[in-house]
Amino acid sequence: MKLITAIIKPFRLEDVREALMQAGVQGMTVTEVRGFGRQQGQAEAYRGAEHNLNLVPKLQIEVVVEAEDVARVVDSILHAAHTGSVGDGKIFVTSIASTVRIRTGELDDAAL
Numbered sequence: 163m164k165l166i167t168a169i170i171k172p173f174r175l176e177d178v179r180e181a182l183m184q185a186g187v188q189g190m191t192v193t194e195v196r197g198f199g200r201q202q203g204q205a206e207a208y209r210g211a212e213h214n215l216n217l218v219p220k221l222q223i224e225v226v227v228e229a230e231d232v233a234r235v236v237d238s239i240l241h242a243a244h245t246g247s248v249g250d251g252k253i254f255v256t257s258i259a260s261t262v263r264i265r266t267g268e269l270d271d272a273a274l
Contacts, residue, residue, distance in 0.1 A: 163226055163227070163228060163229065163257070163258040163261060163270065163271065163274070164226070164227055164228075164229055164232050164255050164256065164257060164258060165224060165225075165226050165255070165256045165257075165258050166224070166225050166226075166227060166232065166235055166236060166239070166253065166254070166255050167222060167223070167224050167253070167254045167255075167256070168222070168223045168224075168239045168243065168251060168252070168253045168254075169195065169197070169220050169221070169222050169251040169252050169253075170220065170221050170223060170239075170243040170250070170251040171220065171221075171243070171245065171249065171250065171251065172194075172219060172220065172221050174242065174243045174245070175192065175221055175223075177242040177243070178223060178238075178239055178242040178243050180242070181238040181239065181241065181242035182223075182225060182235065182238060182239070182242075184238065185231075185234055185235050185238040186231070187225050187227065187235060188274070189225070190223055190224065190225045191223070191224040191225075192221055192222070192223050192224075193221070193222045193224075194219065194220075194221060194222075195219075195220050195221065195222045196217035196218065196219055196220065197217055197218065197220060198216060198217055198218055199249065199252070200248070218249060220251065223239070226258055226261060226274060227274070228271060228274070232255055236253055236255065239253055240253065261273040261274065
């Protein structure tokens with residue numbers, strides 16, 4: 163099993179959600195996060211004054227999939243989140259040692 167974590171622009175959420183559903187993903191977790199990468203934050207105007215925001219608002223999406231589904235799911239996120247501009251985000255893939263469904267006690271693949 164693999165954990166796919168994607169950091170995306172907030173306005174791309176619905177496109178990514180639809181792409182994940184079409185890819186067969188049955189659940190996801192979405193968290194509002196703030197951070198910066200190469201762009202080092204952004205400038206924003208408020209009441210005529212420019213303010214530098216060191217941390218840019220993003221969304222973090224997490225899904226757990228079977229190892230053989232990783233390439234398909236990553237490709238779905240990549241195409242749905244892509245705008246071609248700076249700050250599109252990142253996708254991380256990490257291994258999951260074990261999963262337990264709390265309600266039933268099912269383990270690993272059965273818990274997905």
